[in-house]
Each structure stands twice: as C-alpha cells, then as structure tokens.
Amino acid sequence: NAGVTQTPKFRILKIGQSMTLQCAQDMNHNYMYWYRQDPGMGLKLIYYSVGAGITDKGEVPNGYNVSRSTTEDFPLRLELAAPSQTSVYFCASSSSGQGTEAFFGQGTRLTVV
Amino acid sequence: GENVEQHPSTLSVQEGDSAVIKCTYSDSASNYFPWYKQELGKRPQLIIDIRSNVGEKKDQRIAVTLNKTAKHFSLHITETQPEDSAVYFCAAGTHSGTYKYIFGTGTRLKVLA
Numbered sequence: 001n002a003g004v005t006q007t008p009k010f011r012i013l014k015i016g017q018s019m020t021l022q023c024a025q026d027m028n029h030n031y032m033y034w035y036r037q038d039p040g041m042g043l044k045l046i047y048y049s050v051g052a053g054i055t056d057k058g059e060v061p062n063g064y065n066v067s068r069s070t071t072e073d074f075p076l077r078l079e080l081a082a083p084s085q086t087s088v089y090f091c092a093s094s095s096s097g098q099g100t101e102a103f104f105g106q107g108t109r110l111t112v113v
Numbered sequence: 114g115e116n117v118e119q120h121p122s123t124l125s126v127q128e129g130d131s132a133v134i135k136c137t138y139s140d141s142a143s144n145y146f147p148w149y150k151q152e153l154g155k156r157p158q159l160i161i162d163i164r165s166n167v168g169e170k171k172d173q174r175i176a177v178t179l180n181k182t183a184k185h186f187s188l189h190i191t192e193t194q195p196e197d198s199a200v201y202f203c204a205a206g207t208h209s210g211t212y213k214y215i216f217g218t219g220t221r222l223k224v225l226a
Contacts, residue, residue: 031212042119042202042218043157050212058213090156094214099145099164099206102214104156 002026006091006105013081013112021076021108023091031094032074033102034058034066036087043090049074081112115140117205119217127225132190134220136203139184145206146179146186147214152199160201161188193224 007022025032030051035043045058049068063085065077074093078085091105116139126132138146144165149157163170163177163186170177174193179186190197203217 033213035216040219043216045213045215048213059215092214096212099162099212101147101159101162102204104158106156 004091004093004103004105006089006108008108009106010109011111013078013110015081015083015112017081018077018079019081019110021078021089021091021110023074023076023105024072025074025091025093025103026072027093027095027103028071029093029095029103030071031096031102032068033092033094034064034074034076035090035092036060036085037090037107038087046076046089078110083112086110086112115143115205115207115215117203117215117217119203119220121220122218123221123223125223125225126193128193128195130193132188132193132197132222132224134188134201134203134222136186136188136205136217137184138186138205138215140205140207140215141184143184143205143207146177147204147206148175148177148188149202149204149216150199151202151219157202190222193222195224195226198222198224 004025033048034046047066049055089108092102094102118137147162151157176189204214
C-alpha cells in the first residue's frame with residue numbers, strides 16, 4: 001500500500017499566485033485532514049473531511065479551500081499566496097472518528113516569495 | 114476552542130536516562146491520545162496511543178499515562194538511545210461536532226551519547 005501520497009514535495013510560489021496541493025490515500029479512509037507545520041512549531045489543523053462531499057474548517061482555514069469529491073482525494077487550494085503561508089503542509093487520513101491512528105503523507109514544503 | 118499544551122519544548126538527556134514529556138488538554142470530550150515521533154525532514158509517525166478508558170499503556174521502552182480527571186497525559190521513554198532523538202508530538206482526538214485531532218506544539222528530544 002502506498003498509504004497517503006502528497007504532491008508536490010517542494011514548491012516555490014510568488015506572492016499572489018495560486019496552487020493546489022494534492023493528497024490521495026488508498027486505505028479507504030473516511031477521515032482526511034490538512035495540517036500546516038511552521039518551523040519549530042506544532043501541527044495546526046487547516047481543514048478536515050469526514051467523507052466525500054463533507055468538509056469543515058479547522059483552526060487556521062483562512063486563505064485555503066478544500067474539496068472532497070471522492071473518498072481517495074482531498075486537495076488543498078491556496079488562492080492568492082502570501083508569505084505567511086510559507087510552511088510544510090501535511091495531509092493525513094484515518095479510518096474512523098472513534099480514535100484511530102492518523103497516517104501522514106510525506107509533506108509538501110511550500111515557500112512563498 | 115480545543116487546545117493541547119505540551120512541555121517541555123526541548124529536552125536533552127544522557128543516553129540511558131529516562132525522558133518524560135507532558136501534555137494537557139482542554140476538551141473533556143477528548144477520548145483518544147496518540148503520540149507521534151517526527152524525525153528531521155520526515156512525516157510524523159505514531160509510536161503509542163491510549164484511549165480514555167485506560168490509565169496506562171506500555172510498549173517496550175515507551176509508556177503513556179493518562180489522568181482524565183486532571184486532563185493530563187505523559188510520554189515516558191526509558192533507557193534512551195541516540196535514535197530516540199526527534200520531535201515528539203502529543204495529540205488529543207475529540208468528538209466535538211465531528212472528530213478531529215488537535216496537536217501539541219512538540220518537544221525536541223536530544224539524546225546525548
């Protein structure tokens with residue numbers, strides 16, 4: 001199993017550009033999450049989804065959008081990139097909402113200049 | 114909102130000594146408490162977890178304790194080895210509305226040979 005796959009691994013954006021971070025999981029997990037990790041900091045929840053067609057805001061949703069058209073995919077969209085969005089982004093998934101392991105992707109390192 | 118505090122932010126121990134990392138959560142609805150290890154440049158990976166109906170859990174050199182009344186949980190690593198050096202994150206899984214994981218800010222553990 002590939003688990004959780006994120007693309008790209010690295011990206012440099014100019015201020016005002018847009019991009020989509022891709023996340024796919026092959027474990028048939030219902031729950032998927034997007035976190036950002038700033039240098040020396042913890043993981044902040046951006047958005048999450050409990051199933052196809054259902055998404056909700058986390059702690060730091062401003063400047064981001066998500067969609068969940070299939071169980072497998074949970075892309076994160078950045079509109080009008082800002083330097084404050086320079087971070088490492090992790091996608092994660094879990095099988096259920098009753099306390100199960102969250103599996104993480106390898107991360108996307110994004111720099112906005 | 115939900116919050117998880119983690120202490121200390123950095124911890125240095127001599128090889129063979131024990132390390133203890135402590136977390137406090139705010140949401141009494143939290144029922145699942147995983148600990149993740151993140152090596153430099155890599156994704157977080159689960160090392161141990163505990164559910165709210167259990168007070169302690171051990172797995173070889175690592176153990177986790179939970180005090181639901183005080184809303185505290187701790188990670189204990191005994192006989193530390195250089196390969197234990199990493200950033201450790203605690204998290205609280207909470208079913209407030211829909212299920213999500215709130216992470217602590219991380220502890221950078223250095224094991225000195």
